[in-house]
Amino acid sequence: MITPREHVERTPIGDGVRLCASCIPRGRCRLGISGLGLDAEGVARFRLVCDAGHEGGPGVAHGGWTASVLDEMLGSVALLHKRLTVTKSLTVEFLRPVPIDQPLLGRSWNDRIEGRHWHNVGEVTLAATGALLGRATGVFSERDPDHFQRHKDWLATQIGKAAD
């Protein structure tokens, strides 16, 4: 059986971030995230750019981009400590519109761990000035190696029920 640690080490990296399934073929994160690694305080740091493909209002990011980026950044915290988690909850504060095509910075870190639950925090700022644009708190559950198989089995049961 593949251990969580082995799984983390096998997941491809693009621009310093572990890639989700749909970004592996393109070799980079479609959200415009590049990883800068963990600093001495254990804070994960990222470079971010929201391209026009995620434009919502004129010149600004769709809120889904901001939420997705915060999900990814907070979800990377455990990964950078070689633990695999999935998002259990995420609370996002949209403090200022996020400009497209502007260099942004992201930071995320662990606040506390309760059993299998990582309580993580993160924020997105304007690189030029450090102005805070958005922040999030979230709970991330350490997942079993069989998480996706368990999902498939659960879905098959649901589809079976629907067909009855």
Ligand SMILES: CCCCCCCCCCCCCCCC(=O)SCCNC(=O)CCNC(=O)[C@H](O)C(C)(C)COP(=O)(O)OP(=O)(O)OC[C@H]1O[C@@H](n2cnc3c(N)ncnc32)[C@H](O)[C@@H]1OP(=O)(O)O
């Ligand atoms: C996305 C990862 C990419 C990895 C590749 C690397 C990429 C590199 C990028 C890194 C960065 C990523 C960052 C993004 C991270 C996300 O976005 S992950 C995707 C979004 N999140 C999800 O899909 C999670 C969906 N939710 C769940 O699977 C479950 O609710 C949770 C969160 C595992 C439950 O956690 P929990 O409460 O600690 O666990 P537990 O009490 O055991 O389970 C609660 C219930 O869930 C059920 N459950 C638990 N697991 C399952 C399962 N697998 N199937 C079916 N039911 C389940 C339990 O049976 C239980 O059911 P009930 O008894 O309530 O009926």
